[in-house]
Amino acid sequence: MKDTIYTIPLTDAFHAEDECPFCYIKRKLEQDAISFILGCAYMEDDIRATTDQMGFCSEHYKKMYDYGNRLGMALMLHTHYVALQKELTKKIEAFSPTKTSMFAKFKKAKTMDELAGNPISEWVNEQNHTCYVCDYIDKNFIRYMNTFFYLMETSPDFMALFKDCKGFCVTHFGDLMALSDTLVADKAKPEFYSILFDKMQTNLKRIEEDLSWFIDKYDYRNKDADWKNSKDAIPRGIQKLVGIYVQDPPFKEK
Numbered sequence: 001m002k003d004t005i006y007t008i009p010l011t012d013a014f015h016a017e018d019e020c021p022f023c024y025i026k027r028k029l030e031q032d033a034i035s036f037i038l039g040c041a042y043m044e045d046d047i048r049a050t051t052d053q054m055g056f057c058s059e060h061y062k063k064m065y066d067y068g069n070r071l072g073m074a075l076m077l078h079t080h081y082v083a084l085q086k087e088l089t090k091k092i093e094a095f096s097p098t099k100t101s102m103f104a105k106f107k108k109a110k111t112m113d114e115l116a117g118n119p120i121s122e123w124v125n126e127q128n129h130t131c132y133v134c135d136y137i138d139k140n141f142i143r144y145m146n147t148f149f150y151l152m153e154t155s156p157d158f159m160a161l162f163k164d165c166k167g168f169c170v171t172h173f174g175d176l177m178a179l180s181d182t183l184v185a186d187k188a189k190p191e192f193y194s195i196l197f198d199k200m201q202t203n204l205k206r207i208e209e210d211l212s213w214f215i216d217k218y219d220y221r222n223k224d225a226d227w228k229n230s231k232d233a234i235p236r237g238i239q240k241l242v243g244i245y246v247q248d249p250p251f252k253e254k
Helices: 007-016 019-039 045-054 060-068 070-094 102-106 119-127 132-154 156-164 169-183 188-214 233-242
Strands: none
Touching: 007 019, 007 132, 007 156, 019 060, 019 132, 045 070, 045 132, 060 070, 060 132, 070 119, 102 233, 132 156, 132 169, 132 188, 169 188, 169 233, 188 233
């Protein structure tokens, strides 16, 4: 298989023997985005204009803070504050309270999502659902998913990597299933699903057995027994379920 700029990160992820190659890719995309926006990019007007508009989610504010570039973080925050205040002023000037209906007075929302919105609350909600880093990841991640299916069809070497991998986390397994309907040729679907389902069932069972032995090791009768592959069963088990690396230290500027 001849690697290209589009396939190298994908093949590297499968060679990494990770619990999920797509988790591996997503973590790399996230780190690339944080390094980019807190590197030289924070001096670029077009990047700052985009981050001013989109902002970041709470998770990525924390990861950007952990990264350690305080000047870059302060510049990002300052210009975002300037843009946010201008937009809020416009919303406040245009705001007009609505009259509460008799029905609404008696209808109590069970969750915050059920509350009736107004222009300002809807605007705030939009601010909380946009993130430059998340957007960067999403736009690039789908390309790797598409490349995966392309290589499955065109590269026997990549098919071998697929057959030898440890399966995928449950989240990315769902993504693969959703895309496979249209990106896998009908004649190739039986083999693809056979391999994919076997990967998931075999490796979920492997994780479950590692967790079981981890628990058994706390029995005094097993205190001198070998840990086998169970020492990191908890972080691997969490990754397999939700696609996160709980054992990773904070990603920091080099």
